[in-house]
Amino acid sequence: MNLHRKPIPVGEAIQRVMNVPSSTKIEKIPLEQADERILAQEVAATHAIPPFDKSPYDGFAIKAEDTAHATKEDPMTFRVTEEIGAGHRASKPLQSGEAVRIMTGAEIPEGATCVAMFEICHTHEQDGQSYMTIKREMQPDQNIIKKASETKEGTPLVSSGTAVNPGVKALLATFGYSEVEVYKKPVVGVFATGTELLDIDQPLEPGKIRNSNAYMVLSQVNRSGAEAKYFGKLADDFDTCYKAITEALQKVDVLITTGGVSVGDYDLMPLIYEKLGAEVLFNKIGMRPGSVTTVAHANGQLLFGLSGNPSACYVGFELYTYPYLQKMLDRKNPYHPVIDAALGTDFGKPNPFTRFIRGYISYEEGKVVVYPAGMDKSAVVTSLAKTNVLIVLKGGTRGYQKGEGVQAILLEDETGSEEFLLEG
Numbered sequence: 083m084n085l086h087r088k089p090i091p092v093g094e095a096i097q098r099v100m101n102v103p104s105s106t107k108i109e110k111i112p113l114e115q116a117d118e119r120i121l122a123q124e125v126a127a128t129h130a131i132p133p134f135d136k137s138p139y140d141g142f143a144i145k146a147e148d149t150a151h152a153t154k155e156d157p158m159t160f161r162v163t164e165e166i167g168a169g170h171r172a173s174k175p176l177q178s179g180e181a182v183r184i185m186t187g188a189e190i191p192e193g194a195t196c197v198a199m200f201e202i203c204h205t206h207e208q209d210g211q212s213y214m215t216i217k218r219e220m221q222p223d224q225n226i227i228k229k230a231s232e233t234k235e236g237t238p239l240v241s242s243g244t245a246v247n248p249g250v251k252a253l254l255a256t257f258g259y260s261e262v263e264v265y266k267k268p269v270v271g272v273f274a275t276g277t278e279l280l281d282i283d284q285p286l287e288p289g290k291i292r293n294s295n296a297y298m299v300l301s302q303v304n305r306s307g308a309e310a311k312y313f314g315k316l317a318d319d320f321d322t323c324y325k326a327i328t329e330a331l332q333k334v335d336v337l338i339t340t341g342g343v344s345v346g347d348y349d350l351m352p353l354i355y356e357k358l359g360a361e362v363l364f365n366k367i368g369m370r371p372g373s374v375t376t377v378a379h380a381n382g383q384l385l386f387g388l389s390g391n392p393s394a395c396y397v398g399f400e401l402y403t404y405p406y407l408q409k410m411l412d413r414k415n416p417y418h419p420v421i422d423a424a425l426g427t428d429f430g431k432p433n434p435f436t437r438f439i440r441g442y443i444s445y446e447e448g449k450v451v452v453y454p455a456g457m458d459k460s461a462v463v464t465s466l467a468k469t470n471v472l473i474v475l476k477g478g479t480r481g482y483q484k485g486e487g488v489q490a491i492l493l494e495d496e497t498g499s500e501e502f503l504l505e506g
């Protein structure tokens with residue numbers, strides 16, 4: 083076991099991962115199932131919106147010129163010829179002196195040039211005929227949503243690599259995409275390693291703990307838009323682990339293991355990578371927690387060896403696995419966004435390493451403030467429940483004071499970022 087690993091900077095580690103080529107596959111799925119999936123097609127307007135001149139109000143469609151001299155003293159009266167609700171069309175072209183009672187969304191009758199809202203019209207009946215009177219002048223095109231005024235046919239609207247959100251879905255439905263081409267979710271296998279691990283339905287035993295990492299990571303995989311495949315937990319036995327991992331690699335695009343990446347007697351992952359003939363991209367990073375996060379590359383597949391310590395495991399996933407999964411989905415913005423925020427509390431003690439403090443975001447008097455979510459130790463699990471940002475505290479010789487400007491990585495923002503904007 084090589085005890086003297088050379089740490090590389092975080093940015094360099096991310097780059098090494100992102101430089102590994104990835105391939106994408108496309109599938110066609112029903113629109114109903116497309117929430118949060120990543121589009122693998124460009125979406126352009128297949129027709130104009132709106133596809134016809136339509137009324138934005140409930141009112142009367144008339145010829146604007148008929149109202150040219152209409153005033154309070156000298157109002158203009160129209161003969162109401164018919165009534166059309168949305169979805170219906172006038173039966174004949176509108177003539178001068180005629181009004182069509184029209185509802186919001188209905189097509190403007192041929193010959194009509196404006197719509198007067200009910201609120202400015204007076205109606206009366208005489209001899210079984212309806213009439214409408216108006217006391218003011220209307221302008222041509224007033225209260226008409228013109229055909230194509232929103233979008234012309236052929237306008238590009240959403241590009242490939244975009245996540246389907248409710249708005250994108252509305253567009254796809256507008257243009258009749260009952261099926262949509264999306265990138266296949268990369269299949270991500272997950273193993274938890276450790277002889278100390280109990281299944282979650284087992285009672286605690288002396289010296290043992292329940293396996294929380296697997297469930298946490300499966301959930302992180304799902305949150306990343308990939309498909310998680312759980313292979314169970316493995317005891318720290320070389321042959322068992324090697325066999326299970328080689329078999330699993332046949333069934334997945336990417337494999338994540340948790341635990342066994344440090345320099346302990348039962349930390350078997352380095353030996354497994356060696357026997358697999360995998361190229362280890364790095365096994366030590368200048369960061370806390372997650373310094374032992376290891377990524378290896380074998381036959382076009384990436385193996386993410388996340389740390390066993392829950393907080394380190396969590397951070398390792400978000401910094402290295404998350405953007406690679408986004409790359410596999412061909413996302414234009416594969417990285418978590420990094421924002422500037424004020425630190426909500428003191429971090430008095432200096433630390434030589436860049437720290438990624440599990441934190442949460444708060445909005446106070448229009449300012450973004452970030453607070454630690456709990457204890458700041460690699461082995462801690464409890465702080466993760468409240469975490470939605472990683473507060474970046476650059477390593478150095480000084481501590482940090484409450485109110486100081488820091489960077490924070492947003493973990494729950496779906497827009498993403500084209501670059502990982504970490505300073506230094």
Ligand SMILES: Nc1nc2c(c(=O)[nH]1)N[C@H]1C(S)=C(S)[C@@H](COP(=O)(O)OP(=O)(O)OC[C@H]3O[C@@H](n4cnc5c(N)ncnc54)[C@H](O)[C@@H]3O)O[C@H]1N2
Nearest residue numbers: 274276293294295296341342343344349389390391394460
């Ligand atoms: N001599 C050294 N010792 C350690 C070093 C070092 O540089 N020199 N690095 C430390 C750091 S930093 C970390 S982080 C840990 C990483 O350990 P491993 O990734 O090898 O993980 P394990 O040894 O398997 O387990 C560590 C810890 O995490 C608990 N664990 C493991 N799996 C799970 C799970 N699925 N759910 C919940 N908790 C889990 C495990 O019980 C251990 O307590 O190494 C330091 N040591």
Ligand code: MOO
Nearest residue numbers: 371372373394460
């Ligand atoms: O990998 Mo460890 O988490 O730096 O504490």
Ligand SMILES: [Mg+2]
Nearest residue numbers: 342344346349
């Ligand atoms: Mg260990």
